[in-house]
Amino acid sequence: MRKTLYIIGLSVFVFSCTSQKNVKKSSYNAKTSTTQAKTTVKSATPEKKKPEIDTEHGVEFFRTNIADITKNDNTASYGSIVSAKPAGYKVVKTHFPAIAQNFRQKYLILHYTVLPDDKSITVLTQQSVSAHYLVNNLGDNEIYQLVDENKRSYHAGVSSWRTDKNLNDTSIGIEIVNLGYKADATGYKTFEPFSEDQIKKVAALAKDIVTRYNIPATNVLAHSDIAPTRKQDPGPMFPWKKLYDEYQIGMWYDEMAKQNFMTSAQTDIDTKYNEPSFIFLVQTALQKFGYDILPNGKWDDTTKKTIEALQYHFRPQNYNGILDAETWAVLQALNQKYPTK
Incomplete structure (x- = not known):
């Protein structure tokens, strides 16, 4: 009796193992088919090579646009790359840069200083107001840089344009030495003209900035545009049409x-x-x-x-x-x- 039960149990075990092997084999074939299909798709879209990082005197720079310029989605660094240095760890750029990023610099804002050259420099460098650039009225070929383009300067104040506010966060500011305006007894304002040398400097500087950051025409503005209840600069003597016609900078109507x-x-x-x-x-x-x-x-x-x-x-x-x-x-x-x- 025991022998008979042993033979029956052994038969069941063999049958069970055989069934499991058949199931595994069937699953394996299906998996192989799926894997082959994935391999075919992957080979059709090879991973793009990352742009290289420049190193100069131990400082890293990235100067390549990698995103969609038509969406103002460029990625380029015109200064050094700023990286963390966590104690005990090494930050590597094996996967640098991610494509989902863009410039901080979306706007270019033009101002006048309402001060002569020497006082303009003092105020814009020593007080709680600044700009990235200052265009003097000395007839020379110099333009003063006062703030790193990658940093916020305090030039716009409370400001707004279309859906954006607080434009210090997203703009580059250019101050132009000019005495502003004088108002008569009726309140009528007479504005100081700009010199031709100043306009040439502003145009060359603005052209360089809007080209590098792909700033659209609608975002090249006067301080008075972004703060109309507070500001008048650079005023009606600034030749916006000249910049549009001769340098393709900013807006103008047809x-x-x-x-x-x-x-x-x-x-x-x-x-x-x-x-x-x-x-x-x-x-x-x-x-x-x-x-x-x-x-x-x-x-x-x-x-x-x-x-x-x-x-x-x-x-x-x-x-x-x-x-x-x-x-x-x-x-x-x-x-x-x-x-x-």
Whole structure:
């Protein structure tokens, strides 16, 4: 009896092992097929070689753009690479750089100092205000750098443009030596002109900066654009159209588009000027272009100063802060050419 049970048990064990081997073999074949398919896909997309890091006197630099320039998504370092040095460990750049990054520098902001050369230097280097660059009025070929481009300078203050605020964080600031303006008894402002030497310096400097950081035209701005209720610089004497025409820097409207808007703009001024719905429309257009203004349907002081800032930049022949047909046509032409994305 025991012998019979032993033979039966042995038969069951052999059958069980045989079944398990068959199952394993079947699973293995399926796994082999899957693995081969993955290998084929992987070989079709080889990993890209990482750009090299330059080393000079023991300092590391990275000067290669690796991302999509059309999205302002460049990655380049024009200074040394700053790295941590944790005690007892070594930071390596085996996988440097990650592609998901971009420049801090998204804006270029232009200012005037309201001071002569010597006092401009003192204030911008010794007090709680600064800029990355200072353009003097001495007729020489020098431009003073005051702050590292990779650092924040304190030039913009409370500021806003389109969806961005606190533009010190994302901008490079250029100060230009200029005495600003004098106001008469009626409040009318007369602005100091810039020298031709200064404009050439500013243009060359701005061109270099916007090219390296791929700063779009909509982000090359006046201090008055980003803080219209507080600031007037660089004022209506600064030749924005010259920079646009001769150096391809910044924004300007198309003359044909402006003329196309002129007839309807004049009708609006003649028939709707004091209607709250029209004022709200104008304020909305200013906000859409980029200015920090909340539409309320009233010709208030904020609206007047915002229109004045627009005129400083794009209609310097008349900067009284009052909307006329040409200013209204210019604003509509600008919104047509530079829509908010």
